[in-house]
Amino acid sequence: MLHRTTFDWWSPEERALAVEVNAFADSMRERNMAAMWSHDVPRDTIAELGRRGYFGAVIPQAYGGMSPGTGDATRLSIIMEALGRIPGATMAFGVGCAFHIATHGTEDQKQRWLPGLAAGTTLGAVAVTEPYAGSDAGGIATFARPTPGGYLLNGRKRYITHTGLADVYLVYAATSTDPASVKKRTHLSAFLVPADSPRLNVERLYDLGGSQYLRNGVLHFDDVFLTEDAMLGAPGDGWSVMTGGLNVERVAVACKCIGMMGESLATSWQWLRRRWQFGTSLDRLATIRARMGTALAEGISVRTTAYHAAHLLDTGAEGSGLEASAAKLLAAETALRGASTALELMGADGYSRHYPVFQIMQDLRLYQVGAGSNDVLRGLIFRLGEKRFVEILAEEPMAILPPTLTPITAEPTSNSLTDTILRLLAETYRLHPGLHMTLPDLRRRLPAVDVDSADFAEAVDTLESKEFVSVARRGSDVIGLRPTYTGLDAAHDSAYFRLIPDWATDLQ
Numbered sequence: 397m398l399h400r401t402t403f404d405w406w407s408p409e410e411r412a413l414a415v416e417v418n419a420f421a422d423s424m425r426e427r428n429m430a431a432m433w434s435h436d437v438p439r440d441t442i443a444e445l446g447r448r449g450y451f452g453a454v455i456p457q458a459y460g461g462m463s464p465g466t467g468d469a470t471r472l473s474i475i476m477e478a479l480g481r482i483p484g485a486t487m488a489f490g491v492g493c494a495f496h497i498a499t500h501g502t503e504d505q506k507q508r509w510l511p512g513l514a515a516g517t518t519l520g521a522v523a524v525t526e527p528y529a530g531s532d533a534g535g536i537a538t539f540a541r542p543t544p545g546g547y548l549l550n551g552r553k554r555y556i557t558h559t560g561l562a563d564v565y566l567v568y569a570a571t572s573t574d575p576a577s578v579k580k581r582t583h584l585s586a587f588l589v590p591a592d593s594p595r596l597n598v599e600r601l602y603d604l605g606g607s608q609y610l611r612n613g614v615l616h617f618d619d620v621f622l623t624e625d626a627m628l629g630a631p632g633d634g635w636s637v638m639t640g641g642l643n644v645e646r647v648a649v650a651c652k653c654i655g656m657m658g659e660s661l662a663t664s665w666q667w668l669r670r671r672w673q674f675g676t677s678l679d680r681l682a683t684i685r686a687r688m689g690t691a692l693a694e695g696i697s698v699r700t701t702a703y704h705a706a707h708l709l710d711t712g713a714e715g716s717g718l719e720a721s722a723a724k725l726l727a728a729e730t731a732l733r734g735a736s737t738a739l740e741l742m743g744a745d746g747y748s749r750h751y752p753v754f755q756i757m758q759d760l761r762l763y764q765v766g767a768g769s770n771d772v773l774r775g776l777i778f779r780l781g782e783k784r785f786v787e788i789l790a791e792e793p794m795a796i797l798p799p800t801l802t803p804i805t806a807e808p809t810s811n812s813l814t815d816t817i818l819r820l821l822a823e824t825y826r827l828h829p830g831l832h833m834t835l836p837d838l839r840r841r842l843p844a845v846d847v848d849s850a851d852f853a854e855a856v857d858t859l860e861s862k863e864f865v866s867v868a869r870r871g872s873d874v875i876g877l878r879p880t881y882t883g884l885d886a887a888h889d890s891a892y893f894r895l896i897p898d899w900a901t902d903l904q
């Protein structure tokens with residue numbers, strides 16, 4: 397239902413694509429819901445997706461894809477949202493492998509793989525996760541060792557979508573153990589491994605709690621020989637290949653979650669209009685309206701956020717990884733909450749597998765973990781926010797002084813540097829009694845003092861040795877200062893710090 401709204405900034409082609417792919421989704425619904433009864437991989441749907449060109453969403457037109465070189469994030473998101481409405485088909489839908497080949501491949505690699513991937517006749521898979529390395533993808537242990545004519549690949553990958561079905565696996569492997577390379581993330585390389593490579597075995601298939609129509613399992617690379625031209629990008633490029641398409645993937649996954657949520661809300665709403673209890677259809681009840689209204693509001697706003705993030709990526713806006721990550725996090729959580737509401741509003745019917753809502757909710761659980769786990773994304777969003785808002789964060793927080801308190805002076809005056817620092821810290825204590833001063837604060841407030849000089853460090857050491865200041869350090873670097881109680885007493889008498897508001901007349 398949410399998919400019906402289009403956005404002003406969409407091009408006519410994007411609008412037309414949304415109409416077309418959603419009509420296709422409507423037509424495939426029943427076939428794909430049937431797949432969930434049988435653990436069936438919907439191969440006919442995969443073939444149809446390929447015939448319609450959807451696998452080519454981010455593949456250049458020159459290689460049989462849909463991409464004219466721009467608008468990839470929006471195009472892919474529109475397709476993913478629509479396919480998100482039909483569980484079976486969308487789970488089988490992945491373009492990660494194609495995206496990386498289109499971006500990093502040699503002409504030969506593009507010619508060899510992209511036309512088949514675009515047409516859906518070649519199925520790609522991406523193999524990052526390992527038994528002992530999940531979110532910490534830099535810690536993978538699968539290793540590619542040089543050998544005459546190429547590399548020997550050894551290791552294991554798990555939870556790989558399309559295990560045993562794919563024609564080509566994009567495998568990330570370490571090619572160096574040098575600690576400096578590991579630190580710089582240049583220890584990984586990417587390889588295109590044909591599925592029929594000798595000594596590449598399927599070790600196990602997982603029985604998943606959702607997305608049962610997904611083939612997902614463990615791959616074992618046991619001295620798999622790879623020719624030199626199997627490498628995607630240069631040696632050591634693995635990390636940048638892996639992370640290169642993450643933002644596009646995140647907005648597309650956000651939109652897929654929204655498609656899933658929209659479908660669950662539509663099912664529930666249709667059901668509520670036809671379910672009579674207490675002499676009324678349930679959609680007339682205020683509580684139910686409030687819950688559905690909340691879910692709808694959340695769905696509409698997070699969808700706008702996600703498509704806006706796609707637009708920012710497509711227009712090359714600087715730093716739009718922040719919006720892309722925020723969209724994925726919020727969409728995954730909002731969609732799960734919305735599907736849960738849809739399920740609960742349908743009573744026992746919601747909990748049965750005779751309507752798609754239970755399945756959608758189970759499938760949505762994947763996206764709390766996949767495409768960057770939500771908790772990992774929270775940390776990433778914080779770090780990206782720290783960068784974007786660096787100037788604002790450098791400002792001291794505003795503290796409101798009562799009119800009776802003299803404003804603190806911009807720059808304390810004293811003959812000695814230790815006195816200057818101590819008085820400034822004491823003055824700042826009046827404003828922010830619980831906070832350290834950071835070095836940028838000190839720089840701003842003491843423009844005539846070189847905070848990075850040896851003299852300044854010496855003055856801080858002196859104050860510390862007298863126990864007048866407490867110093868916060870990261871490693872050996874000073875990152876903050878605050879006065880101790882002894883320091884406050886040494887700086888001023890107690891009247892200086894006294895701050896009793898006018899209205900507390902008994903204490904004046």
Ligand SMILES: Cc1cc2nc3c(=O)[nH]c(=O)nc-3n(C[C@H](O)[C@H](O)[C@H](O)COP(=O)(O)OP(=O)(O)OC[C@H]3O[C@@H](n4cnc5c(N)ncnc54)[C@H](O)[C@@H]3O)c2cc1C
Pocket residue numbers: 521522523524525529530531532554555556557558604607610612762765766767768769770771772775
């Ligand atoms: C259905 C399905 C399909 C998948 N398909 C593929 C695929 O095709 N290819 C592929 O390579 N992988 C695939 N995966 C694996 C998926 O990418 C990983 O599950 C994901 O990267 C998380 O890794 P993990 O499961 O090992 O969890 P872990 O990394 O072990 O994390 C466990 C928990 O700890 C939390 N955590 C970890 N690190 C941090 C941190 N720094 N800060 C805060 N919290 C943290 C996580 O959020 C999580 O809640 C698939 C998984 C599933 C379930």
